[in-house]
Amino acid sequence: MTPERIARLRGVLDRRQPDLTVVTDFVHKQRNLSAIVRNCDAAGVARMHAVIGDEDYTAFRGTSMGSHSWVEVVRYSCAEDALTKLRSEGYQVVAAHLEDDAVDYRDVDYTVPTALVMGAERRGLSASAANYVDRCITIRMVGMVESFNVSVAAGIILAEAQRQRQIAGLYDSPRLDPATYDKIYFEWGHAAVAQFCRERGLAYPPLNAEGEIDNPSDWYASVRRGDAPRSGANNG
Structure with a gap:
C-alpha cells in the first residue's frame, strides 16, 4: 500500500x-x-x-x-x-x-x-x-x-x-480495541486475502510497516504445506 x-x-x-x-x-x-x-x-x-x-x-x-x-x-x-x-x-x-x-x-x-x-x-x-x-x-x-x-x-x-x-473529543484518538482495529485494517487493505483466509479458516498474515504482508512468499508456502496458522480472534 x-x-x-x-x-x-x-x-x-x-x-x-x-x-x-x-x-x-x-x-x-x-x-x-x-x-x-x-x-x-x-x-x-x-x-x-x-x-x-x-x-x-x-x-x-x-x-x-x-x-x-x-x-x-x-x-x-x-x-x-x-x-x-x-x-x-x-x-x-x-x-x-x-x-x-x-x-x-x-x-x-x-x-x-x-x-x-x-x-x-x-x-x-x-x-x-x-x-x-x-x-x-x-x-x-x-x-x-x-x-x-x-x-x-x-x-x-x-x-x-x-x-x-x-x-466531547470522541474523535480525537482511536477508540477501537487493538485487535478489532488490526482486523479491520487488514480487511480494508487486503480484501482479497482476507476473503481467502476466511474461506479456509486461516489467520490473517502479519503486515509490515508499509502495510504489506510480511514475507508473503513464506506465508503462501505455509498455506500450501497446510501449516499456516488457523483463524482465531483476529478474523474468526
Whole structure:
C-alpha cells in the first residue's frame, strides 16, 4: 500500500466509534439501506444492525457491496435479538418515531453508548422493537409532509450525534480495541486475502510497516504445506 493509502485507512479507523450504531427495523428498500450504510460510514459508525427478511437481505447485499466494504452490517431476523444484545452491552436505545412523548432529536445525549433505531418506510417502528426503546425522538417539521425519508432522517440524526461527539473529543484518538482495529485494517487493505483466509479458516498474515504482508512468499508456502496458522480472534 502507498503511504497515502495507509494514512487514509488509519485516519478513518482512528475516528471509528465502537459505541454508536444504527438498527434498521425491517427497512427493506435497497436504496434506503445503502444510504443508511453510507450515513453510518460518514459518522464513524463501525457496525450497523439490520433486522430484515432473507430475500430482502440477499438483494441488499447484492447491490451494496461498496458500502459494506467500510461498515460491518450484522443481520437479524427479529428486532428482539438485536436490541436485547445491545441493551445488555449498555446501549441506550433511541428510536426515530413520532409519539406523544417523543423529544427533539437534538435533546438526546449521543456521547453515551447509543443505538439509533430506524423503522420501516411506511409502517414505522415495529411493536417488537418498541418494547426495547428507551426514548423516541423526532425531527420537527414545518412543512406539509409529516416526515423525512428514512435514510435522510438517519443522516440528520447521525450528524447531530457526530457533532456532540466531536465536541466531547470522541474523535480525537482511536477508540477501537487493538485487535478489532488490526482486523479491520487488514480487511480494508487486503480484501482479497482476507476473503481467502476466511474461506479456509486461516489467520490473517502479519503486515509490515508499509502495510504489506510480511514475507508473503513464506506465508503462501505455509498455506500450501497446510501449516499456516488457523483463524482465531483476529478474523474468526
